[in-house]
Amino acid sequence: MPSRPMPEAGSVTTLELFFDLVFVFALTQVTATMADDLTSYGLLRGLLVIALLWWSWTAYAWLANLVRADEGVARVGMFAAMAAMFVLALCIPEAFDDAPGGLSGPVVVAVCYFVFRALHLLLFYAWSADDPGLRAQLLRFTPAMLAGTALLLAAAGADGAAQTWLWVAALVADYVGTYLGGAHGWRVRSPGHFAERHGLIVIVALGESIVAIGVGVAELPISWPIVAASILGLALAGALWWAYFDVSALVAEHALAAAGEQRRAGLARDAYSFLHLPLVAGIVLLALGLKKVLQYVGDTGHHSLSDPLKGAALAALVGGVVLYLLAHVAFQLRTTGRLNPARLTVALLLVPLAWLGGALPALATLALLTAIVIALVTFESLRYASDRDRARHDVRSGHSPAASGSASQ
Incomplete structure (x- = not known):
């Protein structure tokens, strides 16, 4: 199933709209979780989760602008990413405080985030074979994602203020690392x-x-x-x-x-x-x-x-x-x-x-x-x-x- 480039006059595909339904659910989960912990601390943690969700979503907005999301291997990758994000969204109430029994909510959030972002990088890397500038940018971009995931995993083993600060550090590493990597090599086709x-x-x-x-x-x-x-x-x-x-x-x-x-x-x-x-x-x-x-x-x-x-x-x-x-x-x-x-x-x-x-x-x-x-x-x-x-x-x-x-x- 060969992938196809997004045409310059391309529009949003129905698969991208379907993809967004996962984020509708995730945002609903964030609102409900903050409502259950309606304190300044609860608001801060809710905003951190929103920042994590946003950085996940926007990565695929860039990808789908370069290659049609509903064609070839990109379609399979989008569905796999949706599965990872849906599981992450299910764990949002446990993103900081793990519920008794079952898997560790904070660990599942960190692993799902890694899978979601890794799929994005792999899809981007596969498509950039004929674009050395984009491939070089992806290599500069990867350490920020890995650092963010490692800090989220570290946060899963902490609690209280230390856990919150590790979340802050994870997001700073991802956001600032991306910014410092510059925009050279990125492409906005449409x-x-x-x-x-x-x-x-x-x-x-x-x-x-x-x-x-x-x-x-x-x-x-x-x-x-x-x-x-x-x-x-x-x-x-x-x-x-x-x-x-x-x-x-x-x-x-x-x-x-x-x-x-x-x-x-x-x-x-x-x-x-x-x-x-x-x-x-x-x-x-x-x-x-x-x-x-x-x-x-x-x-x-x-x-x-x-x-x-x-x-x-x-x-x-x-x-x-x-x-x-x-x-x-x-x-x-x-x-x-x-x-x-x-x-x-x-x-x-x-x-x-x-x-x-x-x-x-x-x-x-x-x-x-x-x-x-x-x-x-x-x-x-x-x-x-x-x-x-x-x-x-x-x-x-x-x-x-x-x-x-x-x-x-």
């Missing part, structure tokens, strides 16, 4: 496919936030507060979708396509592989916050409507949106060279809400947060209406977008 692939994973994460709303009240009787909170949560997720897909994603894709081959690889690495991590992490934190809000307003046996969100739940709700907006600012700055002052200002203004929200009922905090984000995207749409319209149509028709304010939205 800019459209690469941008679409990352846009779809943002959709996956936003979808998980919708799932969190439903799961949060699945066993509770429907009530007007639940209806109100659900609509507000959906509106907030919709506003975050608008912030990414209305103009930002289109202009970033055009910038990636317009870049030269070597600059394109560095741009793809920075803007997508690195800066989409805080985008996705922010959405997962928001999903956790929405889940807790729905529990507060729906479970009247344990909470009243006047109860405020506090601690880690409030930090997740507000902090998730702040992280998402700050990641947008960095993403746009890297792709367009322009700073978005509106989003930066709103993100900074929201920081005090993580404390002030503790004095408001949970539903009021959600309503205020939703109103602020909707006001932001409304302001941008009206303030840059003509430039926004021109950018959207010019990018979709293949022309250069207007070098104006809306291009950095």
Whole structure:
């Protein structure tokens, strides 16, 4: 079964979408695990797992941009990788604290991570026989992956703070090692496919936030507060979708396509592989916050409507949106060279809400947060209406977008 290269005008394959279903499950597992340990320490560990999942996922985004995922040996490799990641996702509740009996959860996580990443490198190496620059880059990339796996295995034998710090060291080794290896040799064959692939994973994460709303009240009787909170949560997720897909994603894709081959690889690495991590992490934190809000307003046996969100739940709700907006600012700055002052200002203004929200009922905090984000995207749409319209149509028709304010939205 010979593999086929991804065409320059290629699009995401159905196998890649199927592949992403494993990550839907994994993100759901992370949200549920953080909800069970709703402390600052639990949030930190959840974010570490998200970073591990993200680095696993993005490796295959690069691979599938070079070779069609649904052809030849790549198809077999994708299914094998899905199996490894699915087992890893099953172990997420035991990633740090092993449950009694059975296999060691932390060890299984480390082994699955190694298998997943090793398959990626083997597939990449097999395809790069006629590309010495790419093969050399893979050899520079391998030590970072091996160091990360070794530190994860060491973490499996530790506990408490030492275990958490070993996880941090593993991720630093993998992320920083990759960055220090440079972008020379990496290839982005289809800019459209690469941008679409990352846009779809943002959709996956936003979808998980919708799932969190439903799961949060699945066993509770429907009530007007639940209806109100659900609509507000959906509106907030919709506003975050608008912030990414209305103009930002289109202009970033055009910038990636317009870049030269070597600059394109560095741009793809920075803007997508690195800066989409805080985008996705922010959405997962928001999903956790929405889940807790729905529990507060729906479970009247344990909470009243006047109860405020506090601690880690409030930090997740507000902090998730702040992280998402700050990641947008960095993403746009890297792709367009322009700073978005509106989003930066709103993100900074929201920081005090993580404390002030503790004095408001949970539903009021959600309503205020939703109103602020909707006001932001409304302001941008009206303030840059003509430039926004021109950018959207010019990018979709293949022309250069207007070098104006809306291009950095």
